[in-house]
Amino acid sequence: MSKNQLLEFMDELDDSITDETEQPVGGARVSKKRQSGRREKDARLFVRAQEFAREFQFTYQAARFEEAWLLGALNEIAEHGWISDVLKKAKGGKEASVYLCKPGPAAVEAQFVAAKVYRPRTLRNLKNDQQYRDGRTDLDSEGNKIYKSAEVHAIAKRNTFGEALRHQSWIAHEFRAMENLFAAQADIPRPYARAGNVIVMDFVGDALGSAPTLNEVTLERSEARPLFERVMRNVEILLSHGYVHGDLSAYNILYWEGAAKLIDFPQAVSPKDNRNSFRIFARDVTRLCDYFAKQGVDSDPQRLARDLWAAHGFKPREDLHPRDLDPENAHDRQLWEQRGSA
Ligand SMILES: Nc1ncnc2c1ncn2[C@@H]1O[C@H](COP(=O)(O)OP(=O)(O)OP(=O)(O)O)[C@@H](O)[C@H]1O
Ligand SMILES: [Mg+2]
Incomplete structure (x- = not known):
């Protein structure tokens, strides 16, 4: 699966999770055509989710689509040994969900780690980010400053490419700030790694939750x-x-x-x-x-x-x-x- 296909897949999954969890109270009517369209989409996503599931398995019993979405999001950090298992969802926020995970070999000193997974939908709608972006240099997915004019231009123009860069930059800033502040001995969870929409850090709490x-x-x-x-x-x-x-x-x-x-x-x-x-x-x-x-x-x-x-x-x-x-x-x-x- 190419990177673009993967991103598209993640977005579709995110929409489906929202459909699953944000059903209108009182049961708004859904047309027959829409219902069957949704079923087709569900079936297609389900098959792809199973492909992912073969690569990485965890204890946490996620809801249908959440599992596939999570597998996609956590694959890279699992591969790099930051987590070895997802034990439970500690918090499901509007912006990001935080999962209680068992650390992998790369974070052995931690008892538990937290994986903060941003939802693509949230990132798409980064509201009010302008006042916080003032005076900031954007960061790329490696956390390096973005200077190339094509990229700077895309971010300003807010085209699809620019929006993807803006999202990456938002999360890269969070991780960079955490790294700097942890090194400065601020009282914050120790940050370990960032990949795509995920930040891994020390879990504050215990096996029961946050x-x-x-x-x-x-x-x-x-x-x-x-x-x-x-x-x-x-x-x-x-x-x-x-x-x-x-x-x-x-x-x-x-x-x-x-x-x-x-x-x-x-x-x-x-x-x-x-x-x-x-x-x-x-x-x-x-x-x-x-x-x-x-x-x-x-x-x-x-x-x-x-x-x-x-x-x-x-x-x-x-x-x-x-x-x-x-x-x-x-x-x-x-x-x-x-x-x-x-
Ligand atoms: N390192 C951590 N260890 C344990 N729990 C955490 C950790 N980080 C975040 N959480 C839990 O997840 C919740 C959401 O995390 P955070 O505040 O970073 O995200 P958010 O995107 O602002 O979500 P929200 O909009 O719900 O505040 C926190 O209120 C906390 O309960
Ligand atoms: Mg918060």
């Missing part, structure tokens, strides 16, 4: 403040290594054995190169402070964000040209008004 996200946890009073400080320390590590998470909140932090692990990095932006970076940063800090306020830790998020920003050598808002101030940020608005009246 650790809870922080928003599901009520902290002991005595642990809330130290954990807040630890998370803020991580925010600083990110900043000092050129990253603002961009979607940080208690939903993207896993809590396991008293420790926090930050996850979900594809949208991370550069504080230096992204023009909205301060707004995105202040939003991250505010969301974290909101969660910790509910756990009894008081803080002043706007002030904290500004102080951290300036402490890491980024331009304080006060020094910005008025056109670079952000009308959605309360502090910036205040500055704007002061200057306006001066």
